[in-house]
Amino acid sequence: MSLRNPYGDFELTDPQAMRALAHPVRLAALSWLQRHGSATATQLSEHVGASPSVTSWHLRHLANFGLVVDGPPPEGTDRRQRWWRAAARGFRVEMPDTPEGAEAMRLLGGQMLTQALDTAVRWQAETEPTLEPEWARIPGVSNTQVLITLAEAEQLTEELAAAVEQILAPYVRRRDEGETPDGARPVRYLRISLAEAME
Numbered sequence: 001m002s003l004r005n006p007y008g009d010f011e012l013t014d015p016q017a018m019r020a021l022a023h024p025v026r027l028a029a030l031s032w033l034q035r036h037g038s039a040t041a042t043q044l045s046e047h048v049g050a051s052p053s054v055t056s057w058h059l060r061h062l063a064n065f066g067l068v069v070d071g072p073p074p075e076g077t078d079r080r081q082r083w084w085r086a087a088a089r090g091f092r093v094e095m096p097d098t099p100e101g102a103e104a105m106r107l108l109g110g111q112m113l114t115q116a117l118d119t120a121v122r123w124q125a126e127t128e129p130t131l132e133p134e135w136a137r138i139p140g141v142s143n144t145q146v147l148i149t150l151a152e153a154e155q156l157t158e159e160l161a162a163a164v165e166q167i168l169a170p171y172v173r174r175r176d177e178g179e180t181p182d183g184a185r186p187v188r189y190l191r192i193s194l195a196e197a198m199e
Contacts, residue, residue, distance in 0.1 A: 007165065007172045010067060010088040015096055015104035017065040022107040025050045026058045027115055030067055033086040035186075038071035040081045059084050067091070089172065116190050123188075138187065145196075157193060164191065 012018060021027055028048040033039060041056035048055055062068045063084075071085030095105050128136060148156065168189065174180050 007090050007092075007169055008088060010086075010091040011094065012067075012091050013094045013096065014065065015098070015101040017067070018093065018101075018104035018108040020061055020065055021067065021091075022104070022111045023058065024111060024114075025055065026062055027108075027111050029055060029058060030062060030086055030091075031115065033068060033084060034089055038074065038083045038085040040083055042081075044084070056082075089176070113192065116192065119188070120190065135185070153195065160191075164189075 012021070021030065025048050029044050032044060032047050040052075041059055042052040044059070045052045045055040048058075050058065059068055066087055068084050069087050071083040073081065073083045077083075093105060093108060096102065123139075128139070146156075174184075
């Protein structure tokens, strides 16, 4: 297990792959496959807001970059259908050092931010009201502004990411390792850092 990538995430460094994933249907399809497992384009279409044929086209595009692969059909299903699965449970992005790479990262980051905010809003409207009181107390929101230099920001981002990953990695991997305890349920941790403009 890589200390730099303790989740076993797909390492995304190609600007073209970033641009491909920056499409809302593709990002939604990959996210759904990562959370729920294998599916056909028809099954995915109702979750990503596109027709089955359009969803299939987007999945083939993601496959060109290795983000999704053919998945084995579940027992008892029609083997003539094409099943897809995510190549990894998650993905991480390395900011390329080129202007093209920076623009691709900006597009993908914008789409990821939109998806994260949509997820939080849907959770608050649909999920939070249904939670038992003990689970409803778990979620939290923080908003902290710090005044730091660029070097400090880079160091802080790196240290926070490493600490969070090391803490969460055993919980991320436990489903794959068959060690999920009774009473466990999914909890999503969102981390957003926003540099502000100088006043």
